[in-house]
Amino acid sequence: MTRSLAASKKTAPAKVGRGGTSAGKGVSLNPRQARTAERREVILAAALDEFSTRGFEATRLDDVAKRAKIAKGTIYLYFRDKESLFQELIRDMLTPIIGTIQNVGAIDAPLAVLAERLIDMFVREVYETRRKDIVRLLITEGRRFPKIAEFYYREVLSHILAAVRAIVRRAAERGEVPRQLVDFPQILVAPGLVAIIWSGLFERFEPLDVRAMMKTHVDLLLASRKAS
Amino acid sequence: MTRSLAASKKTAPAKVGRGGTSAGKGVSLNPRQARTAERREVILAAALDEFSTRGFEATRLDDVAKRAKIAKGTIYLYFRDKESLFQELIRDMLTPIIGTIQNVGAIDAPLAVLAERLIDMFVREVYETRRKDIVRLLITEGRRFPKIAEFYYREVLSHILAAVRAIVRRAAERGEVPRQLVDFPQILVAPGLVAIIWSGLFERFEPLDVRAMMKTHVDLLLASRKAS
Amino acid sequence: MTRSLAASKKTAPAKVGRGGTSAGKGVSLNPRQARTAERREVILAAALDEFSTRGFEATRLDDVAKRAKIAKGTIYLYFRDKESLFQELIRDMLTPIIGTIQNVGAIDAPLAVLAERLIDMFVREVYETRRKDIVRLLITEGRRFPKIAEFYYREVLSHILAAVRAIVRRAAERGEVPRQLVDFPQILVAPGLVAIIWSGLFERFEPLDVRAMMKTHVDLLLASRKAS
Amino acid sequence: MTRSLAASKKTAPAKVGRGGTSAGKGVSLNPRQARTAERREVILAAALDEFSTRGFEATRLDDVAKRAKIAKGTIYLYFRDKESLFQELIRDMLTPIIGTIQNVGAIDAPLAVLAERLIDMFVREVYETRRKDIVRLLITEGRRFPKIAEFYYREVLSHILAAVRAIVRRAAERGEVPRQLVDFPQILVAPGLVAIIWSGLFERFEPLDVRAMMKTHVDLLLASRKAS
DNA sequence: GATGAATGAGGGTTCATTCAT
DNA sequence: TATGAATGAACCCTCATTCAT
Numbered sequence: 044m045t046r047s048l049a050a051s052k053k054t055a056p057a058k059v060g061r062g063g064t065s066a067g068k069g070v071s072l073n074p075r076q077a078r079t080a081e082r083r084e085v086i087l088a089a090a091l092d093e094f095s096t097r098g099f100e101a102t103r104l105d106d107v108a109k110r111a112k113i114a115k116g117t118i119y120l121y122f123r124d125k126e127s128l129f130q131e132l133i134r135d136m137l138t139p140i141i142g143t144i145q146n147v148g149a150i151d152a153p154l155a156v157l158a159e160r161l162i163d164m165f166v167r168e169v170y171e172t173r174r175k176d177i178v179r180l181l182i183t184e185g186r187r188f189p190k191i192a193e194f195y196y197r198e199v200l201s202h203i204l205a206a207v208r209a210i211v212r213r214a215a216e217r218g219e220v221p222r223q224l225v226d227f228p229q230i231l232v233a234p235g236l237v238a239i240i241w242s243g244l245f246e247r248f249e250p251l252d253v254r255a256m257m258k259t260h261v262d263l264l265l266a267s268r269k270a271s
Numbered sequence: 272m273t274r275s276l277a278a279s280k281k282t283a284p285a286k287v288g289r290g291g292t293s294a295g296k297g298v299s300l301n302p303r304q305a306r307t308a309e310r311r312e313v314i315l316a317a318a319l320d321e322f323s324t325r326g327f328e329a330t331r332l333d334d335v336a337k338r339a340k341i342a343k344g345t346i347y348l349y350f351r352d353k354e355s356l357f358q359e360l361i362r363d364m365l366t367p368i369i370g371t372i373q374n375v376g377a378i379d380a381p382l383a384v385l386a387e388r389l390i391d392m393f394v395r396e397v398y399e400t401r402r403k404d405i406v407r408l409l410i411t412e413g414r415r416f417p418k419i420a421e422f423y424y425r426e427v428l429s430h431i432l433a434a435v436r437a438i439v440r441r442a443a444e445r446g447e448v449p450r451q452l453v454d455f456p457q458i459l460v461a462p463g464l465v466a467i468i469w470s471g472l473f474e475r476f477e478p479l480d481v482r483a484m485m486k487t488h489v490d491l492l493l494a495s496r497k498a499s
Numbered sequence: 500m501t502r503s504l505a506a507s508k509k510t511a512p513a514k515v516g517r518g519g520t521s522a523g524k525g526v527s528l529n530p531r532q533a534r535t536a537e538r539r540e541v542i543l544a545a546a547l548d549e550f551s552t553r554g555f556e557a558t559r560l561d562d563v564a565k566r567a568k569i570a571k572g573t574i575y576l577y578f579r580d581k582e583s584l585f586q587e588l589i590r591d592m593l594t595p596i597i598g599t600i601q602n603v604g605a606i607d608a609p610l611a612v613l614a615e616r617l618i619d620m621f622v623r624e625v626y627e628t629r630r631k632d633i634v635r636l637l638i639t640e641g642r643r644f645p646k647i648a649e650f651y652y653r654e655v656l657s658h659i660l661a662a663v664r665a666i667v668r669r670a671a672e673r674g675e676v677p678r679q680l681v682d683f684p685q686i687l688v689a690p691g692l693v694a695i696i697w698s699g700l701f702e703r704f705e706p707l708d709v710r711a712m713m714k715t716h717v718d719l720l721l722a723s724r725k726a727s
Numbered sequence: 728m729t730r731s732l733a734a735s736k737k738t739a740p741a742k743v744g745r746g747g748t749s750a751g752k753g754v755s756l757n758p759r760q761a762r763t764a765e766r767r768e769v770i771l772a773a774a775l776d777e778f779s780t781r782g783f784e785a786t787r788l789d790d791v792a793k794r795a796k797i798a799k800g801t802i803y804l805y806f807r808d809k810e811s812l813f814q815e816l817i818r819d820m821l822t823p824i825i826g827t828i829q830n831v832g833a834i835d836a837p838l839a840v841l842a843e844r845l846i847d848m849f850v851r852e853v854y855e856t857r858r859k860d861i862v863r864l865l866i867t868e869g870r871r872f873p874k875i876a877e878f879y880y881r882e883v884l885s886h887i888l889a890a891v892r893a894i895v896r897r898a899a900e901r902g903e904v905p906r907q908l909v910d911f912p913q914i915l916v917a918p919g920l921v922a923i924i925w926s927g928l929f930e931r932f933e934p935l936d937v938r939a940m941m942k943t944h945v946d947l948l949l950a951s952r953k954a955s
Numbered sequence: 956g957a958t959g960a961a962t963g964a965g966g967g968t969t970c971a972t973t974c975a976t
Numbered sequence: 977t978a979t980g981a982a983t984g985a986a987c988c989c990t991c992a993t994t995c996a997t
Contacts, residue, residue, distance in 0.1 A: 075976095079981085098415060100328030103966060114983045116969080125967070183411040185472045187326060192472045200473065221491055227484045229469065230491075233461035240464065241457065244413045244420045245428065256455045263449055263458075267494035307956090331991065342958040344994080353992065531997095535960085554871060556784030559987065570962045575989070639867040641928045643782060648928045656929065677947055683940045685925065686947075689917035696920065697913065700869045700876045701884065712911045719905055719914075719948050763977095787970065798979040800973080809971065 083121050085111045087132050095176040099129055099184045129184070133191055136177040140168070141198050148206030154214035158261040165235055166254050170242075178239050204228045221267055234260045311349050313339045318360050323404040327357055327412045357412070361419055364405040368396070369426050376434030382442035386489040393463050394482050398470075406467050432456045448492060462488045539577050541567045546588050551632040555585055555640045585640070589647055592633040596624070597654050604662030610670035614717040621691055622710050626698075634695050660684045676720060690716045767805050769795045774816050779860040783813055783868045813868070817875055820861040824852070825882050832890030838898035842945040849919055850938050854926075862923050888912045904948060918944045 089111035093102040104125055108115040122128040150157060169175055185192040207228040214220040224230065238253040245251075300308060317339035321330040332353055336343040350356040378385060397403055413420040435456040442448045452458060466481040473479075545567035549558040560581055564571040578584040606613060625631055641648040663684035670676040680686065694709040701707075773795035777786040788809055792799040806812040834841060853859055869876040891912040898904045908914065922937040929935075 075981095082981090096414070098326070098328060098412070100326060101415065104968090105966075115967090116984065117982055119968070120981065182468055182472075183414075184326075186324075186411075187329065193476070196473050196476050201476075221494065223487045224491065227462075227487050229465055229479070230462055230484065230488050233465040234455075234458055236468065237457055237461040237464055240410055244409075245424050248421070248424050248429075251457070256458065259451045259455050260458050263452065263492050266449065267491045310956095332993090333991070336959095343992090344959065345957055347993070348956065531960095538960090552870070554782070554784060554868075556782065557871065560989085561987075571988090572963065572990080573961055576960065581988070638924055638928075639870075640782075642780075642867075643785065649932070652929050652932050657932075677950065679943045680947065683918075683943050685921055685935070686918055686940060686944050689921040690911075690914055692924065693913055693917040693920055696866055700865075701880050704877070704880050704885075707913070712914060715907045715911050716914050719908065722905065766977095788972090789970075792980095799971090800979055800981095801977085803972070804977070 082113070082117070086113065086118055086121055086128070087135060090128050090132050091136075091173055091176060094129060094132065094180055094184075099125075099180075099187070104128075126188075130188065130191055133177055133180065134194065136174055137195065137199055140174075141202070144199065144202045144206060147203075148209040150210070151213065153217070154210065154219045155261075155265055157210055157214075158265075159258070162254060162257045162261070165257070170235070170238065170253055175239055175242070178236075179243055182236075182240065203232065207231055220264060224264065231261070231264070307349075310341070310345070314341065314346055314349055314356070315360050315363060318356050319364070319401055319404060322357060322360065322408055322412075323401075327353075327408075327415070332356075354416075358416065358419055361405055361408060362422065364402060365423065365427055368402075369430070372427065372430045372434060376430075376437040378438075379441065381445070382438065382447045383489075383493055385438055385442075386493075387486070390482060390485045390489065393485070398463070398466065398481055403467055403470070406464075407471055410464075410468065431460070435459055452492065459489070459492070538569070538573070542569065542574055542577055542584070543588050543591060546584050547592075547629055547632060550585060550588065550636055550640075555581075555636075555643070560584075582644075586644065586647055589633055589636065590650065592630055593651065593655055596630075597658070600655065600658045600662060603659075604665035606666070607669065609673070610666065610675045611717075611721055613666055613670075614721075615714070618710060618713045618717065621713070626691070626694065626709055631695055631698070634692075635699055638692075638696065659688065663687050680720065687717070687720070763805075766797070766801070770797065770802055770805055770812070771816050771819060774812050775820070775857055775860060778813060778816065778864055778868075779857075783809075783864075783871070788812075810872075814872065814875055817861055817864065818878060820858060821879065821883050824858075825886070828883065828886045828890060832886075832893040834894075835897065837901070838894065838903045839945075839949055841894060842949075843942070846938060846941045846945065849941070854919070854922065854937055859923055859926070862920075863927055866920075866924065887916070891915055908948065915945070915948070 086107065089107045090102075092110055093107050097106075102125075104118055105115055107128075108118055111118075118128065122131060147161070152160075169178065181191065181195055185195070208225055211220060211224045211228060211231070215222045215225060234257050235253070238251060238256060241251050242253075314335065317335045318330075320338055321335050325334075330353075332346055333343055335356075336346055339346075346356065350359060375389070380388075397406065409419065409423055413423070436453055439448060439452045439456060439459070443450045443453060462485045463481070466479060466484060469479050470481075542563065545563045546558075548566055549563050553562075558581075560574055561571055563584075564574055567574075574584065578587060603617070608616075625634065637647065637651055641651070664681055667676060667680045667684060667687070671678045671681060690713050691709070694707060694712060697707050698709075770791065773791045774786075776794055777791050786809075788802055789799055791812075792802055795802075802812065806815060831845070836844075853862065865875065865879055869879070892909055895904060895908045895912060895915070899906045899909060918941050919937070922935060922940060925935050926937075
């Protein structure tokens with residue numbers, strides 16, 4: 044979760060084969076494996092670019108290949124077909140954050156502190172990285188890839204929401220935030236999502252300061268404690 | 272499905288043929304024109320169905336024609352091409368609400384009252400109608416149709432946000448709501464958007480009560496006034 | 500069975516749609532149907548040419564289209580895919596002879612007479628027509644199209660063999676031919692098959708007079724009666 | 728499968744590398760050559776398997792390699808291309824029998840005796856071995872490989888037919904068989920061919936006893952002597 | 956206007972062949 | 977010599993668009 048894709052492109056994360064078996068730190072790969080993993084990453088990066096700008100259907104593998112500077116056929120050495128490429132792209136991008144998220148709910152601190160930290164994390168690790176595009180792809184293509192939507196819900200979203208719920212619950216117990224928020228953790232996530240959509244569609248007409256918006260939102264919700 | 276379209280048929284300008292020659296205001300149509308307009312609506316309704324479930328690229332005009340119970344070629348008598356069909360579909364669905372929205376900002380009432388009314392309007396006029404699909408299409412396809420994104424921003428979204436801003440400003444002046452909200456009217460809209468996305472992707476795993484969520488959200492924001 | 504494909508190409512047999520519903524004699528088709536049926540025949544004729552010279556796998560639908568003087572896509576208006584085209588080609592060519600064959604066994608005449616008639620029929624209706632190519636295709640491609648092999652066996656071959664068996668049995672009873680032949684009707688058909696194979700592979704090195712060979716074969720078998 | 732190939736390995740000239748430089752008769756090979764020759768055989772055996780079941784076009788060299796348990800590229804160290812592999816496969820399989828055949832015509836014995844011996848040879852050396860597949864491949868693919876058809880005709884078939892002719896001629900002189908058979912030696916071979924085709928296409932519906940069929944055929948032809 | 960057959964460009968996928976290691 | 981990753985031409989099939997009826 045600490046590495047954005049941009050970063051990983053430079054570092055060539057030590058993934059080999061389909062499974063994404065992490066090689067840990069300091070474990071060196073043989074050249075063959077390294078090259079294979081690198082190729083895979085290059086293709087995924089190119090695919091992300093194309094899928095993000097054109098959408099799944101409109102993306103031509105020809106363009107992915109061109110962008111990755113490989114031959115079209117090479118893609119098929121690494122991915123079964125276009126759909127697999129898409130699905131593995133999303134899985135690969137989401138997988139590393141799964142672990143991190145599951146631990147978030149355990150953190151105990153005043154919501155004001157926690158919120159700031161989470162917002163910062165979201166902005167730096169999602170909004171300002173390629174993961175923003177992944178989330179966008181999930182939103183725009185998710186309906187036609189129920190498998191992916193399910194995977195995302197099960198492995199990512201449900202954990203995020205559970206974590207948020209846990210945090211909110213404790214905050215509510217401390218009187219930091221109204222109790223109702225527990226029922227709709229989506230509310231806390233909403234501005235982040237909206238920012239991602241906004242950035243894709245309307246940024247050019249009217250820029251949006253995500254961080255400020257999210258901060259404002261949390262502030263308002265925190266402020267509401269005294270009233271409830 | 273037919274509801275909102277039927278509604279829009281009455282309200283929408285009676286565009287006929289390619290150009291969209293307006294038939295004037297309140298002027299009844301001759302039979303020929305009526306038939307033409309009707310055909311157009313049938314095609315648009317079918318197109319909405321297909322585009323909503325498959326997305327722009329994956330939609331086959333063949334299927335649109337089949338659903339509209341007309342021949343494939345007939346579509347081209349009413350729309351220049353697939354893209355036009357898509358764009359006009361969205362325009363036609365959005366147009367009737369433009370007028371309504373522009374007046375919303377003028378309404379003056381306690382935010383608590385207004386909010387309830389707006390939420391109700393959103394749920395009844397958007398969330399529970401085909402317009403939800405239109406919004407979803409805007410979200411999912413908007414990036415590849417800058418024209419449409421712009422149209423939507425200029426004709427709909429900017430007005431909605433301006434109206435919300437005006438409302439919030441007055442509410443803030445009355446101390447009903449913190450002043451910061453004026454800077455991010457998106458915050459107020461966010462739960463609605465999130466609900467639309469959620470319904471398409473995750474409803475089957477975990478249903479979401481839009482109305483309750485939006486109500487909760489507004490309540491919390493209203494409650495925050497005393498603190499600011 | 501009386502019409503060879505060459506003939507049918509000129510006459511445009513009144514087939515319409517996939518089913519091959521014979522329109523009988525003198526029943527006129529509407530122009531649309533006639534055109535459709537004609538197109539189908541043109542494609543089938545071109546397909547036969549290509550499949551015969553190149554085999555199923557090596558045949559490019561592009562070439563079939565070119566030969567039929569239609570666009571590539573048109574083929575798909577008449578046949579689901581390449582395999583269907585192949586299968587329907589064979590079925591269509593075999594179907595008309597099925598009825599004829601089933602009646603052959605009933606004919607009662609001295610084998611010498613019958614044989615001559617059958618040989619003549621084979622040469623004129625199969626060997627000297629496109630049906631020779633169909634049989635060749637069955638031989639060369641049958642293994643990879645078990646459906647077709649089965650169809651051919653069930654609908655054609657088994658009837659041919661049964662008919663031959665019946666004929667031979669009666670002939671044996673009359674002492675015209677040895678009884679053992681009943682067990683291997685294939686023997687009587689063998690020279691015909693061999694001629695078809697020979698014509699495709701070795702004709703250029705050494706021509707083969709089918710009719711004479713088949714006549715000789717039957718003569719020899721008939722001559723063997725006195726010995727058995 | 729391995730039987731006939733194993734046999735041919737002993738008999739066949741130890742071709743090595745592209746050109747087929749003969750290693751002389753009875754000269755033992757050095758280890759390098761032995762290994763090379765062995766590799767070649769392994770590839771050919773795998774190729775035979777694949778070509779037999781799929782046909783030339785549908786066979787993927789990848790599968791041949793997999794079956795031979797070598798890398799795909801290795802094939803190209805032993806054969807120029809797919810077509811060469813196919814042609815050399817057939818040549819290699821046919822070559823060892825060429826010598827044998829040429830001598831058959833010289834044998835002098837009553838046709839009844841000879842025939843039995845030849846049938847037995849055919850069944851044991853062809854029908855029950857991989858050579859049956861080679862013959863089948865000749866039949867099914869021969870048209871698109873004129874070179875091979877010619878080779879087969881020149882080196883094998885013409886000799887077989889000449890031998891048969893010689894045998895028949897002498898038999899006819901002895902009155903064992905009618906004279907006309909000399910003109911169509913194909914007649915004697917026909918049941919063998921038909922059996923090979925039959926086994927590939929219709930065995931599953933109706934088994935065929937080759938040996939009995941061929942025996943019956945010869946018996947009938949022999950019986951016809953008294954009548955002519 | 957309405958039809959739906961016809962078109963043909965385009966894209967996903969395969970696979971023979973090459974080549975760096 | 978052996979490998980197998982990489983290449984890219986080829987081919988099946990789809991589908992937006994056109995057009996004769």
